[in-house]
Amino acid sequence: MTDKPQMNDFSRRQLLSAGAAASLAWPMGSALAQEAEGQPLLGNPQLPEVPGERMRWAIVGLGTFAVGQVIPGFGDARQSRMTSFVSGNPEKARQLGARYGVSRFYDYANYDSIADDPEIDCVYIVLPVGLHAEYTIRALDAGKHVLCEKPMASTSAECEAMLAAARANSRTLGVAYRVHFEPNNMHALQRVENGDLGTMRFVSADHGFNANPDWPPHKWRLEKALAGGGSMYDIGIYGLNTSLMMLPGDTPQAVSAHYSTPENDPRFTEVEGGLDWRVRMASGITVQGSSSYCWSPYVSRQRYFGSDASLEMSPATTYYDNRILFEAAGERPREYTAGNPIAQFAAQLDGFASAARAGEQHRTPGEMGLRDIRIIEAMYRSADAGGVVVTL
Numbered sequence: 001m002t003d004k005p006q007m008n009d010f011s012r013r014q015l016l017s018a019g020a021a022a023s024l025a026w027p028m029g030s031a032l033a034q035e036a037e038g039q040p041l042l043g044n045p046q047l048p049e050v051p052g053e054r055m056r057w058a059i060v061g062l063g064t065f066a067v068g069q070v071i072p073g074f075g076d077a078r079q080s081r082m083t084s085f086v087s088g089n090p091e092k093a094r095q096l097g098a099r100y101g102v103s104r105f106y107d108y109a110n111y112d113s114i115a116d117d118p119e120i121d122c123v124y125i126v127l128p129v130g131l132h133a134e135y136t137i138r139a140l141d142a143g144k145h146v147l148c149e150k151p152m153a154s155t156s157a158e159c160e161a162m163l164a165a166a167r168a169n170s171r172t173l174g175v176a177y178r179v180h181f182e183p184n185n186m187h188a189l190q191r192v193e194n195g196d197l198g199t200m201r202f203v204s205a206d207h208g209f210n211a212n213p214d215w216p217p218h219k220w221r222l223e224k225a226l227a228g229g230g231s232m233y234d235i236g237i238y239g240l241n242t243s244l245m246m247l248p249g250d251t252p253q254a255v256s257a258h259y260s261t262p263e264n265d266p267r268f269t270e271v272e273g274g275l276d277w278r279v280r281m282a283s284g285i286t287v288q289g290s291s292s293y294c295w296s297p298y299v300s301r302q303r304y305f306g307s308d309a310s311l312e313m314s315p316a317t318t319y320y321d322n323r324i325l326f327e328a329a330g331e332r333p334r335e336y337t338a339g340n341p342i343a344q345f346a347a348q349l350d351g352f353a354s355a356a357r358a359g360e361q362h363r364t365p366g367e368m369g370l371r372d373i374r375i376i377e378a379m380y381r382s383a384d385a386g387g388v389v390v391t392l
């Protein structure tokens with residue numbers, strides 16, 4: 001006797017008969033396979049680029065967003081691959097390089113020598129906002145296409161200089177408004193365009209979180225030189241840009257805004273802690289929004305009110321967890337998701353790679369980044385003047 005479980009007769013019989021079935025099935029399977037041989041390539045498959053021919057990317061700035069979201073996004077990309085890292089921390093860069101098969105490293109001093117590197121086609125700027133213009137222009141002058149994180153830059157003058165550099169070097173410049181590639185937002189846009197909401201009457205957009213001045217990625221967000229602006233620049237811009245995306249064909253005409261920074265909050269000596277804003281559109285509808293560095297929990301909410309139905313997304317613009325609530329008169333509200341938000345990262349990379357390869361504009365071009373900075377500058381002018389209406 002042994003302690004080991006014994007195969008009983010039943011399971012032995014099952015195995016034997018399974019084997020017998022497999023050996024009988026093999027000649028039939030082979031015949032079927034032969035019949036299938038010689039089929040043409042059917043349908044119109046969207047084939048991924050073979051690895052050696054994908055657009056090759058350098059990532060500039062290996063911070064929380066780059067490491068947490070951008071770099072993993074390459075795992076699902078079909079037109080893009082990473083070849084290079086640009087970082088002020090060589091040890092971190094090499095550690096990440098070993099993990100992701102990246103072997104070309106630059107720092108901020110020798111960055112311009114990417115011009116001589118044929119293994120870089122596209123550069124993704126993931127630096128603090130105050131560095132976007134400089135590192136974008138240097139990459140464009142090095143002959144590379146550039147996808148720059150939002151907000152595009154600290155001022156509209158910087159955005160204009162970035163666009164001029166793209167034109168002078170005949171390169172594609174995009175701003176990384178990833179929501180334009182996020183499946184739930186794309187679905188919501190399609191519903192708006194299909195007329196499922198009837199006529200759009202009003203849009204509201206609320207975005208904020210509680211800034212922690214001791215955490216490095218939040219610390220620079222509170223310094224004007226590195227952040228460009230406050231909550232509206234960093235988080236409110238999602239509400240502004242996403243709302244305008246949902247109003248295709250309409251244009252912003254005038255803005256007004258009020259600061260909502262708490263009094264005597266020591267975090268906000270350089271940038272605003274909150275801004276409440278309104279944008280008047282040419283169609284006559286209003287987009288109303290708020291942005292804050294003083295809210296808990298993290299808020300990301302978009303609401304679209306139409307003549308026939310309304311659509312709410314909460315959260316609306318997160319990395320992993322967006323959802324849709326659709327409510328029409330006389331019908332039960334329906335809450336659902338239309339896709340996995342994580343797809344937005346690879347879709348954005350590949351969208352940019354395809355546009356750059358074809359010499360076309362990215363879906364969210366530099367001009368869109370400039371438009372948004374101009375609108376936010378007008379909001380600041382309004383808030384500085386106590387909320388007067390500023391025409392765009």
Ligand code: NDP
Nearest residue numbers: 061062063064065066087088089126127128129149150217
């Ligand atoms: P982090 O502070 O986490 O990362 C910024 C990185 O930039 C640092 O890790 C560092 O990389 C590099 N860097 C170079 N100079 C400086 C400097 N003087 N101070 C601080 N960092 C410096 O910020 P985030 O990753 O949160 O943000 C980076 C960019 O991405 C911003 O433009 C932000 O708006 C954008 N962003 C976009 C999001 C989106 O959903 N689209 C979400 C979050 C951020 P290294 O050590 O390698 O040199």
